[in-house]
Amino acid sequence: MSLVEVIHNSAYAAHIRESQYIYPLMQCVHITGLAMFAGGVALVNVRVAGLGSAVPLVDLGRHAMRVAWIGLAMIVLTGVNMAASFLEVFAVSTVMQVKLGFILLALANAVILQRGLAGAGGAPWAISPPDPAAARKWAALGIAVLLTIITLGKLLAYIGGKD
Amino acid sequence: MFYNILDWLYNTSYAEMMRDSLWGYPIGETVHLFGITLLFGSILLADLRFIGIARHIPAGALSGGYLLRATWIGFALIVLSGLSLFAAYAIDTINSPIFIAKIALIAVAGVNMLFFTFRVSNGMHLWDRDVTPPTAARISAALSIALWTLTIFAGRLIAYPEIFETAS
Numbered sequence: 001m002s003l004v005e006v007i008h009n010s011a012y013a014a015h016i017r018e019s020q021y022i023y024p025l026m027q028c029v030h031i032t033g034l035a036m037f038a039g040g041v042a043l044v045n046v047r048v049a050g051l052g053s054a055v056p057l058v059d060l061g062r063h064a065m066r067v068a069w070i071g072l073a074m075i076v077l078t079g080v081n082m083a084a085s086f087l088e089v090f091a092v093s094t095v096m097q098v099k100l101g102f103i104l105l106a107l108a109n110a111v112i113l114q115r116g117l118a119g120a121g122g123a124p125w126a127i128s129p130p131d132p133a134a135a136r137k138w139a140a141l142g143i144a145v146l147l148t149i150i151t152l153g154k155l156l157a158y159i160g161g162k163d
Numbered sequence: 164m165f166y167n168i169l170d171w172l173y174n175t176s177y178a179e180m181m182r183d184s185l186w187g188y189p190i191g192e193t194v195h196l197f198g199i200t201l202l203f204g205s206i207l208l209a210d211l212r213f214i215g216i217a218r219h220i221p222a223g224a225l226s227g228g229y230l231l232r233a234t235w236i237g238f239a240l241i242v243l244s245g246l247s248l249f250a251a252y253a254i255d256t257i258n259s260p261i262f263i264a265k266i267a268l269i270a271v272a273g274v275n276m277l278f279f280t281f282r283v284s285n286g287m288h289l290w291d292r293d294v295t296p297p298t299a300a301r302i303s304a305a306l307s308i309a310l311w312t313l314t315i316f317a318g319r320l321i322a323y324p325e326i327f328e329t330a331s
Binding site: 020021025027028031032034035036038039040042043046047051054055056059060062063064066067146147150151153154155157158 | 192193196197199200201202203204205207208212219220221224225229230233319322323325326
């Protein structure tokens with residue numbers, strides 16, 4: 001038996017799959033976490049690009065990124081369990097693979113923001129914030145990646161996944 | 164009377180398109196999620212500040228000049244897509260107890276928001292760096308986070324009517 005089959009057929013996966021409540025509740029937490037991660041990262045991207053300049057960049061950024069990381073933890077925790085419970089479906093899903101690729105891009109986006117906002121010797125962006133005009137295209141790209149992930153996530157309910 | 168209106172809504176060509184076309188419903192759901200991300204993300208960041216977390220951020224600038232715009236854009240996306248999704252299955256949806264619960268949660272969250280705006284937030288310009296807002300603001304903000312979180316939960320659970328079927 002392959003590893004995918006072992007996980008899919010484990011008692012744990014079966015428990016999630018067969019319960020009337022567990023999977024739907026995981027989806028609820030997944031969406032709440034999604035709003036925290038994508039919302040937080042998108043708002044910091046927008047701020048770096050120059051919108052809302054009345055709010056101090058580093059203070060706002062640290063606040064929003066803390067929320068985003070908590071959201072990511074909620075997403076990963078529920079996402080891994082949901083994927084495991086229907087692993088034979090998700091493991092062969094092209095939509096899922098593309099979604100995971102875009103998630104890596106979003107993580108890169110989040111790490112770049114985090115590194116500008118916090119560091120051992122203080123926040124690099126407290127001393128020299130990025131030029132908003134130059135940051136604009138990166139911010140737009142970051143937001144496009146987040147929207148793509150949400151779209152692909154929803155698409156999984158229809159193609160190569162599970163509602 | 165009410166059901167006549169819902170029946171008319173259900174039979175409009177727009178509702179039919181949302182229901183029967185390949186992409187109508189999935190696109191509506193996706194736009195709904197975009198809106199939730201903007202609305203909940205921005206409200207959460209503002210409410211956490213109002214509770215007293217991230218106190219070093221001036222509350223007025225954070226909320227009024229920056230987050231509120233995202234909240235309204237999110238709200239617009241949610242209402243547009245939400246009405247479209249509702250129209251597609253108007254009668255089934257209005258008979259869903261969890262949908263009614265969701266609408267009730269939104270109504271209470273709305274009243275709480277009005278309370279915050281008109282009774283609490285008039286001193287917001289004073290909630291500058293390192294100032295903790297008054298207790299009424301902190302309670303209202305905590306309530307807001309709880310209500311909007313439950314709204315997200317209720318919204319997702321509309322897709323599982325079997326959970327809420329009363330044993331009869």
